[in-house]
Amino acid sequence: MKILNRRDFGVAVAAAILLPATTARADDMDVHIDNFVFQPAELTVKVGTTVTWTNRDDIPHTVVSAGKFRSKTLDTDDKFSFTFTNAGDYKYFCSLHPHMTGMIKVE
Amino acid sequence: MSGHDHGDDGVSRRKVLECMTWAGTGVLWTITGGVPRSLGIIDSAQAATAAASGMTFLQISDSHVGFDKPANPNALGTLEEAVNKINAMPAKPSFMIHTGDITHLSKAAEFDNAERIISQSKLDVHYVPGEHDFLDEDVKFYRERYGRGTRGAGWYSFDAGGVHFIGLVNVVDLKAGGLGNLGAEQLAWLEDDLRGKSKSTPIVLFAHIPLWTVYPEWGWGTEDGGRALEYVKGFGSVTVLNGHIHQVMQKVEGNVTFHTARSTAFPQPAPGTAPSPGPMKVEDARLRAMLGVASVNFKQNEQRLAIIDTPLQG
Numbered sequence: 001m002k003i004l005n006r007r008d009f010g011v012a013v014a015a016a017i018l019l020p021a022t023t024a025r026a027d028d029m030d031v032h033i034d035n036f037v038f039q040p041a042e043l044t045v046k047v048g049t050t051v052t053w054t055n056r057d058d059i060p061h062t063v064v065s066a067g068k069f070r071s072k073t074l075d076t077d078d079k080f081s082f083t084f085t086n087a088g089d090y091k092y093f094c095s096l097h098p099h100m101t102g103m104i105k106v107e
Numbered sequence: 108m109s110g111h112d113h114g115d116d117g118v119s120r121r122k123v124l125e126c127m128t129w130a131g132t133g134v135l136w137t138i139t140g141g142v143p144r145s146l147g148i149i150d151s152a153q154a155a156t157a158a159a160s161g162m163t164f165l166q167i168s169d170s171h172v173g174f175d176k177p178a179n180p181n182a183l184g185t186l187e188e189a190v191n192k193i194n195a196m197p198a199k200p201s202f203m204i205h206t207g208d209i210t211h212l213s214k215a216a217e218f219d220n221a222e223r224i225i226s227q228s229k230l231d232v233h234y235v236p237g238e239h240d241f242l243d244e245d246v247k248f249y250r251e252r253y254g255r256g257t258r259g260a261g262w263y264s265f266d267a268g269g270v271h272f273i274g275l276v277n278v279v280d281l282k283a284g285g286l287g288n289l290g291a292e293q294l295a296w297l298e299d300d301l302r303g304k305s306k307s308t309p310i311v312l313f314a315h316i317p318l319w320t321v322y323p324e325w326g327w328g329t330e331d332g333g334r335a336l337e338y339v340k341g342f343g344s345v346t347v348l349n350g351h352i353h354q355v356m357q358k359v360e361g362n363v364t365f366h367t368a369r370s371t372a373f374p375q376p377a378p379g380t381a382p383s384p385g386p387m388k389v390e391d392a393r394l395r396a397m398l399g400v401a402s403v404n405f406k407q408n409e410q411r412l413a414i415i416d417t418p419l420q421g
Contacts, residue, residue, distance in 0.1 A: 035383035036325070058176040058386045060212060060242065066283070073242040075212060076176070093283035096238045099326040101284050 030054065031102065033061050033074075033094075038102035045106055050083040061100065065092035162268030165193060165200040165230070166313070166401040168350030169370030171239065172221040173211035178386030179394060182211070182372035186224050188419050189371040189400050193228045200402055201267060203230045206350035206368060207237025207278070207315030209249075218248050236261055237315040237351065238278040262293050264300050271304060273297065275314040277329045287316030287329035294334050301338050309344040311403075317349040319358060319365050322378035327352050336363065346403070346414075352384070354397075355416050366414055369399040395420035 032039050033055045045051060053063045055074040063071040063080050068090055071080035084090065084106040094100040167189060174182040193203075205225070210217035225232060234253040241249060241260075250261065257263040257274075264273040275297070277287035289297075301310075312318065318335055320328035329335075339345045345363040353370035354377065373386040374397035381387070389397060399418035 036385065037383065057383075058174075058178065059384075060239070064283075072244075073212065091283065095281055096242075097326050098281040098283055098285045099324070 028052065032056055033100075036061075036094075036097055036100055038063075038092075038094075038100060041101070042103045042105065045084060045104060047084060047087055047106055049106070050081050051104055052079050052081040054079045060096065061094045062096055063092055063102075064095045065090050068092075070095075162270070163198065163200045163402055163404045164267070165203040166206060166348055166368050166403065167193075167203055167225075167232075167371060168206040168315075168368040169208040169237065169353055169372055170205070170221055170225075171208055171211040171370065171372035172224075173214060173217035174372050174386070176373075176386055178373040178388045179398075183220055183224065185395070185398055185419060186221070186371045187227075188395070189398070190224055190228050192400060192417060192419065193230070196402070200230060202233065203228060204233045204272070204274070204313050204348070205235070206313055206348060207235050208239040208350060208370075208372075209234065209237070211239055211372075213240055213242035213246075213248055215248055218252055222252070233265070233272070233274055234261075235274045235276055235314055236278055238281075241278060258296055259290075259293055262296065270309045270311055271301075272311045272313070273300065275312060275318070275335065277314045277316045277318070277332070282330070285330045286320070286323060286326055287314075287318075287332070289314075289329060289331050289335060294331065294338075297335055298338050301342075304342075306341050307343050309346070310339050310342050311346045311348065312339065313348040315349065316351045317356075317365065317367055318347050319360075321352060321356060321367070325378065325384045327378065327384070339363065348401075348403075355401075366401070368401050369397065369416065369418065371398050371400070371419075374398065 028050045029043055029045050029052070031043060031051060031053045033053065034057065036057065043051065053071065053074070055061050055076060055078050058076055060073045060075050062073055063069070069082045074080055084104065087106050090104040090106065092102050092104070170186045171182045172186060179185060209221045236249050236253070254261045260276040260279045262274055262276050264271060266272070275289060275293065277289050279288070280290055281288050312335065314329070316329055317327055318329045318332035322328070343362055347363060347365045349365070349367045350370065352367050353373065353375040354367065355369055356367045358365040374389060374394070375384050376387050396418045399416060402415045402417065404415070
């Protein structure tokens, strides 16, 4: 149960919800960009989790959370990772296509 | 000056759209009383007549040099085809404007390649940046190449043939959840730029993202575009040219005509007809009918602009 396929964020999301709070280590999580949408748009993770965004569009995107993190421009299949060391709600968006928004809830 | 012919605006939007669908190599548009009127399928003789009657300029947009995905693996090649079309025009336009996304990833080599091809037109080119031209860390490639003599992120104005042209930048400092953005500094400059101008001066505003709200769900609009349009409201003839959405779309509001240009690189879906914007894969045979350039004809003293959209292939 603890060895999660990083590529399968759906399982990861389910695991994050189902696993008891005593889990030894936070599991890494993935967000994909498909069709100008962050998927999942909202993700709840534990402190210490590394989230990796992958751009699967033919158009470049960015991942920006004001004052918290800012990716470089991600071309097709480029990735950006950020490790969340503090609890809180991290709203983020694509600075090129600002209608694209997402949120990482860290608890 | 009362060059506006308000009695001759009986063309419905539906009719205008019909005209677009039967476009062969392009449709010649005359803007009368703020309403675009199609003069029919353009042929060489007609284009020559239109060009001879007044100042013409050309719009080119969304070259995306560097784009190599299946929607068009050779964006540089189709840009070159567009430039060949321009060079084959029966009358040389006075100049060209490029409404942004010259490159796909703001790389130096992409800017170099774009310049190499576009310069073959031997026309003066007035640029505004698209969001794809501002991707390098320091945003220096666009500015060093095209930003000379401009304000802020690259806005400026100039006069040509009695028309006042204003290039605006709406791709910087975009806010989460928002649309394109001009910003307070640029708007103040615009207001100042227009102050004291005769209301009979024809105005052409151009920017990358449409200044009007085309489809906010896809970010196709400018948050504070309405402010810019307030400043031009009193003018008798206003034409707003944009790129970004890679398809021809027109709207008329009072004396303001909005027009978006095709891309020379790849088409995008019509609003709401796909899960998202972005490159649209079409049959190879159809691609060139969905790419192209626009030329605009200004007739001296008539306050009329004719917009001719020319696909790379009919």
